[in-house]
Amino acid sequence: MDIQTSKQDGVTVVALSGNLDGNTVNEAQEKIMPLLSADTKSLVLDLKGCGYVSSAGLRLLLMAAKQLNSQGGILVLSGVCDEIKDVMEMTGFSNFFKSFPDISAAVAAVRKGGA
């Protein structure tokens, strides 16, 4: 799994490539959770390069979102493929996320103050 962190218009963007599953979830967790310091108010997770997110992977996304929510911030997704979107819909995870077609739309929404 390749995990790239960048800033776009002042918003932190984490781009995940590969499969986010039991094999990679710990690595992703180690990289993402430190980004959620108390003064972080927003994060965009880009899944464009992600073909599959397992149950453990979806839980990591939700945990990160809850962490940010608890400090008054927001986590949004971008570039989620249809199949993952569909799985998230059926398993209830979609209720917790706003999702945008690409990074710039996600960043713009976050900058507008919470999508």
Next chain:
Amino acid sequence: MLRVDLHPTHVSEDGKYHLRVGKPLPFGASIVPGGVNFSIYSRYATSCKLVLFNKHEQKPFCVIPFKDEFRIGNVFTMVVFDLDYENLEYGFYMDGPFDPRQGHRFDKTKVLMDPYAKAIGGRDVWGKTPDWNDIYQHRARICFDDFDWESDHPLETPIEDLVIYEMHVRGFTRHPSSGVKHPGTFAGIKEKIPYLKELGVSCVELMPIHEFDEFENSRVSPTTGKMLMNYWGYSNVGFFAPKAGFAATGKFGMQVDECKTLIKELHKNGIEVILDVVFNHTAEGNEKGPYISYRGIDNKTYYLLTPDGYYFNFSGCGNTLNCNNPIVRNMILDCLRYWAADYHVDGFRFDLASILGRDQNGAPMHSPPLLETLAFDPILGKCKLIAEAWDAGGLYQVGSFPAWGRWAEWNGKYRDDLRKFLKGEPGSLGGMAQRLQGSPDLYSWEGRGATASINFITAHDGFTLYDMVSYNGKHNEANGENNSDGSNDNYSWNCGWEGESTDPAVNKLRMKQMKNAVAMLLVSQGTPMILAGDEMANTQWGNNNAYCQDNEISWIDWSQLDKNRELFNFFKKMIAFRKAHPVLRSSGHFKNRDYMGSGFADITWHGQKAWNVDWSAESRMLAFLLCGMHAKGGTVDDNSIYVAMNMHWEMHGFELPKLNHHMQWYVFANTDAQPPFDIWEPGKEVRIENQNEFLVGPRSVVILVGKESK
């Protein structure tokens, strides 16, 4: 907090895995800090090994014996550290005596599934042919138990206010005409929630969703050439796991989340969920059946055995679960608590529940400990408990099922008596009068009340509603048993032609009979249950036992909805009418007197003459009046409701009971009239010209509302 037990104390023989003694409770596999806690009971096993597989792989990657110090009493328990538990499947090898006469059937070569497995792989996608060479067919998995329910809570709707809708998860949306994205799945039902809301039902009862094997006893039908499967699933592989093949995400192992999401969404829309649970037997069959779990773990504990060590067969399915053995009793309790607490399930319907009241020799008990435990359990305290109060061993307990004020019953007598009355059978008036009142003849003892009665005309067992008015006899040839399976006591009438008919008169009568049936069901005291698809006249072409038909015979054909809008509309408005009128939903039985000073008793009986019923055997006419001031024991005010039922083949005038001053009769439904005059919106009933008499058509039901004239 730092914990000492984060540190392993032992290493597996191959040096790869770190271990320590586990916790015996809870049974099963639990995620603990750093690893997984495994715990399994066996009284008679002499040793046990944990077998670990990577998902879908045939060869285990590791076998770890439980060391002597890892056994506490009769429980083997250990923690294995650093497992990729999302990709894990686990089982057990158990060694012990093979001595069938003593009840023991240990076989240390078989990989056995954990009875407490919370997720089970091996049949991840419905109908996908398994690899029969796989030594481990039903594979225990570990699942996350951290589903985010947010503020969801079981709805705790009073049982008398429910309208139950019985469905098969796959059959409900599998037909291409359903139009859902993922046909035949939990997700498919979720897509149909707007439909359920429009119909107005307030509870779905799901036929078995515990993991079962659709390939159990699969074979090709000699008549249709189609594959016959274990479609209904009344045969558990595991009690704690949802059927993976019912989830569109089963192929990703996410069936638990998909099932919970469905329940959460149903709750959000005011719809409860009752599960049909099958604790009377398992999928292991008799001595010729496979080793899946229980037989190889502790045969003598889990099954009722004859003195010679063979399997008692009170279930008609090869074996009988030893429900009143304390270990099995606890497993059943753990299972129900798990579904109530972790899945937010609102209630349970127990298949062949009378077996749950048999002792370890198979004899019926007076106060069965299992049933009493369930009735008083704190976690199940608000769950509906519904018994199918009979079994295949000849025990029939409708009206006498041990209840402790908690248990309701599928009222089989309701079904039979209503069907007899509907077809105009002589001598059916007395029974029908009891059924309309919530069967006080069956349930007035010990104050059980009308809520003990789950009223139904049709259920998965037997004809659909349309078939009940279209077939005199069953047509089960496609099941491959020479039409010898399925009930012969259907009390059905084909309205003059067996099967599909092009005769408009026959079809018109069938439509009317279906409306009559649902009208009577929804004005009866007790809790009504509807079979999914009946509202669109779904047919199984006369098959009254479609347990093995995973095809158009049992899938609901949604194209029928457009053809039968008239019937759907009638169902919908009858349900709305029931909801609008508390006088139809008493929890207790009637007192048959006027305790509100209204001038009318809570219920009064009428016929062609008001206040006068011809109860003779040849009479087929009955009317009753529910006094609105007596609604819910006089605690709420409602309109009065008069229902006239003429099951004679000729039209008859019914003299109407005279209402108090300012009150007038309004017609809500008349099954003899053509749409849109067959039924009105509740509250928008039409005042009738003649307030003294109503002409009720042949084989027709009329429902009037007595309210203040505007």
